[in-house]
Amino acid sequence: MNKAAPRTTFPITFFPDYRSTNPYQTLHYESLTPLFHAEPGTIKDAIAAQSVSSGSAHLFHLHWEHAVFAGTGDPRAVDDFLDDVERFRALGGRVIWTVHNLAPHEETKRRANADLQLGLCKLADIVHLHSLPALAAAKLELPLQSRRVRVIAHPNFEGAYPVYPREIARKELGLPEDGRIVLCPGRIAAYKQPVELVAAFLAHAGANDRLILAGETARGFVFEVPCDARIIHRPGFETPEDVGRLHAAADFIALPYRVSLTSGSAILAATLGRAVLGTDTPGLRDAVGPPKTGHLYPPGALNDAMREALQEPVEIWAERGLAAAAEAGARDRAVIAAGWLDVLTLLARPPFQRTGD
Incomplete structure (x- = not known):
């Protein structure tokens, strides 16, 4: 032979x-x-x-x-x-x-x-x-x-990050059980419009709502976190475990990009069962299918989009997250x-x- x-x-x-x-x-x-x-x-x-x-x-x-x-x-x-x-x-x-x-x-x-x-x-x-x-x-x-x-x-990022139940993730992170949690992951830089994001969130958020900015600030970019308990800044790189917890705790992921050709953050969100609120850019157009798996708004419309997102029932965003996870499975x-x-x-x-x- x-x-x-x-x-x-x-x-x-x-x-x-x-x-x-x-x-x-x-x-x-x-x-x-x-x-x-x-x-x-x-x-x-x-x-x-x-x-x-x-x-x-x-x-x-x-x-x-x-x-x-x-x-x-x-x-x-x-x-x-x-x-x-x-x-x-x-x-x-x-x-x-x-x-x-x-x-x-x-x-x-x-x-x-x-x-x-x-x-x-x-x-x-x-x-x-x-x-x-x-x-x-x-x-x-x-x-x-x-x-x-x-x-x-x-x-997709299947298997790269652990998955947690929403309630456990919020408890371990010290977040309110009944508030709206919005996560903006990754490096804080001008192209992500963090100042505009914070302003839009604070204009419409309730007392128990939280916006989490999880990432280091880009070199040369000046970003001052407002003195408001509803804004949480977690500087530095997150461990895979904390990435999993943060996504599990969030109701939706905010990606207010000025530009995006490919969005690993949107694909990660979908992999972990979370829908996206973001700007209509090529990268997000590929990863998000509104209204089924999230909401994309035209440039300049972040404030109105955030108001509508926070007013929607959490169950709607949960359904979008499930749909996003199903579509991420095709990747x-x-x-x-x-x-x-x-x-x-x-x-x-x-x-x-x-x-x-």
Whole structure:
């Protein structure tokens, strides 16, 4: 009997490494094993690996591209990175770029980020977006070549966070049993409009209602928490257990983004059975289906939307949360991984000819 040929494992270098604060990358790359093995690293690490590769292409997967020049004042950082990408590809390496945002949230980084994105549109073998709304928005801003674009959905976060009963979560967090609890998770930054959110909430909240802002304040952003017991600020990164408790305690999740191309927070909310109140942006349009799984309002209408949300019976929001969880179940990681495996295998196995040239 002939022995089966050993399965080849294809290497991926991904950058940046945000696994300590976001389970997205961990869940994504775990779903690709054993055919692909991913390790964090820089483009220079990928060049070194490709230079000793025997035949197959090493893959470099870029996320959140602003990390290329974050923390550096060197104006050459973008050019140097793009030069390295060209060198990597000349050696036989292949590049996947996942577009999480169309622009960095810090205004000072926008010019450098735009230059980097233009270069990546020319050099990336695959440009990945998470949804059709995201693709439609990206096509308005970037010179995408359609044959290189792939739309593969953002998976759910099933199993990444513990699930708690609402009553137990509120008791452990010291929250009122009978109040409306609104959660705004993640980093507090200007694009999330926290000042406007607090003002809208305080204008319509009752004495036992609470707005929880759970996240560190972005560097350079000045945000003063009002002296009002109805506003709770939890600075820093939450543990997975507290993320689970906070979502369980909340009646709904508030995501008042100015911009959003992909919203992991909305998908997390749905995974944990909570509906979303948020701005009508591409990222939320993908994750929220109003009125069944939440409510999306036009830009500038946060105050009215918050008033209506707080006036609705908690049972309505609970029903929306159940519907959101059911729809999040369709974001099955095994199903989504199958699409990724098709794309990555095509890139890694020679001969590969880039489309769109």
